[in-house]
Amino acid sequence: MAIKNHKLKTLEGLPVGLDDFRGRALLIVNVASQCGLTPQYAGLQKLFETYSDRGFSVLGFPCNQFAGQEPGTAEEIQTFCETQFGVTFPIFEKIDVNGENRHPLFAELTAEPDIEGYTGDVRWNFEKWLIARDGEIAARFSPVVVPEDPALAEAIEKELAKAEVTA
Secondary structure: OOHHHOEEEEOOOOEEEHHHHOOOEEEEEEEOOOOOOOOHHHHHHHHHHHHHHHOEEEEEEEOOOOOOOOOOOHHHHHHHHHHHHOOOOOEEOOOOOOOOOOOHHHHHHOOOOOOOOOOOOOOOOOOEEEEOOOOOEEEEEOOOOOOOOHHHHHHHHHHHHHHHHHO
16 A cells, blocks of 8 residues: 555544645654654754745654653644644644554554664654655654754655656
C-alpha cells in the first residue's frame, strides 16, 4: 500500500486521506507539546514556508506515548501550535505510533531504516519521514535531527528537484 492511501482525521475531526496530498513531497513527524524537542515546531514551520510553493508539506501527528508529553485535547494542541510556534501546516488527531494500537501509517513508516540503519519502533517525539511525491518513503530521520539540519534540507531539495526535472 502506498503511504498516501491512509485515511486520517484532522485535529478538527475532519476525515482526510494522505492521497489528498498527491503530487506533494511530505515530511511526516510525530509531535508533542511538552517535550524537550518541542521547539522543533518552529523549524518545521520554516521548512513548510520555505518549500510549500514547490510542492512540499509538513504533516504533524501528535502522540502521547512518550512520557505523556502530549496530554492535551485536540483544541489545546491546535491552540498551542498556533500561538507558540505559528504552525500553519496540517496537524492530525492524536494517534499511537507504537504498540498494539499503532496507526497503520506508522506501522508502514517504522519498517523503513533511517540514515543510520535503524528500523523499528518510533524512538521518541519528532522522528521524521520524508515521503516522495509518488508516496514512497525517501528517508527517515531520528528525533534529534533538527529541521535546520543540512542533511534534512538536502533530502527535501533532492526530492523536490526530482519532480521539477520530470515536470
